[in-house]
Amino acid sequence: MKPASRTPDLPSTLKIGTRFLLSFEGADTAGPPYHGRLQEWSEDGCLCVDAPSHFQPQRGTPITLQSLEPKSYSFSSEVMGYNRLQGPLPVLLVKPPRRLEEPPQPRSAYRISACLRAEAKWLEQDEPVSGPGVVANLSGGGAQIFLRRKPAAQALSLGLVLPQDFIEEAARRQLTRNGPTLTSTALFQELFHNTCERIRNAFADLQAHIVHVQVRQTLQGPLYGLSLAFVSPPEACFRLVSFLERQAIRKGVTGTPGSRRSPSLAKVA
Known part of the structure; x- marks a missing residue:
């Protein structure tokens, strides 16, 4: 060319x-x-x-x-x-742009691409319904998730499967900032384990409402892309966005073709 x-x-x-x-x-x-x-x-x-x-x-x-x-x-x-x-x-x-968007942006508006396994839960005729999905991008105030089933309700609960590296990094930060110095390895391991569990639980039940729905036809059937706004996002959401951004930059600089591994949207059932 x-x-x-x-x-x-x-x-x-x-x-x-x-x-x-x-x-x-x-x-x-x-x-x-x-x-x-x-x-x-x-x-x-x-x-x-x-x-x-x-x-x-x-x-x-x-x-x-x-x-x-x-x-x-x-x-x-x-x-x-x-x-x-x-x-x-x-x-x-x-395609060339007509204009550029200048910062700053509110923290809740900045989105980072992601590929995180998730589970969505909602009510249909007062009965609980759930389905697996994949979060394709995330911000401190919302997310986009792909599901095989379209929720009948406008409100849902989102549970994220967090990267283990993020969980451990956040746990170490909390222990370093808040916890006393422990001389016992066993006590530290127990405290570290409990802190990791609390971080997981913070992302197990994110309340959100659906802002927009788009449908994509695939060989496995329709795939629904839901744009979500969190009702009360935890502060940890912003730290997760920051972690994913750092991870993306690191992979972009040091990654090699074929090293990009993430849950496949085609496998959303």
């Missing part, structure tokens, strides 16, 4: 070499963000952002790019295609 000169009407802060976190929306692309760099502009004015060779989202896939520069900004767009730039370098072709 032959690169082209810069499109004149692009925002001036959008420059070649800018590093981004690339987050995708949709059942087939949910997961931690990828780390990419703006390499060039295509002949028709699309942004050429490098991407792992094994990852080729469909044309029209919604994408959000969050810059990693000192002056941060973000924009939402869509994937226009996939190509190779000057030989072996694989790139995504991204």
Whole structure:
């Protein structure tokens, strides 16, 4: 693919070499963000952002790019295609934005892509109903979850399966900040175990209401994407978002193709 000169009407802060976190929306692309760099502009004015060779989202896939520069900004767009730039370098072709979103954003509005197993519970005709799902993105104030069954109620309870690394990191932070120094290894292990359980329990019953529902047809049947707003999100939600962001940046810098492992949305039953 032959690169082209810069499109004149692009925002001036959008420059070649800018590093981004690339987050995708949709059942087939949910997961931690990828780390990419703006390499060039295509002949028709699309942004050429490098991407792992094994990852080729469909044309029209919604994408959000969050810059990693000192002056941060973000924009939402869509994937226009996939190509190779000057030989072996694989790139995504991204539709150029008309404007950039400048920070700051409220903590509850900032979302990070995720792929966390979850269980949703709600009432249908006064009877409890539950179903497994996958949380595709998360913020301090809400989440997007994919389910095979559409809840009949507008209110539900969400239980998250947390990454073990997050649980242990949060437990150590609490013990270091609040707990006394323990000389007994056995006592410390017991206290550490109990703290981990409290952190798990904090995410076992998040009350939320449904803001929006979208339906995607798959080979296994309809897949419902629910946008949720938490009724009373715990402070730990913001720490989980921060943890997932750090994890995504670490994977983007040090990860290799094929190392991206997460629960599959196709297996939501």
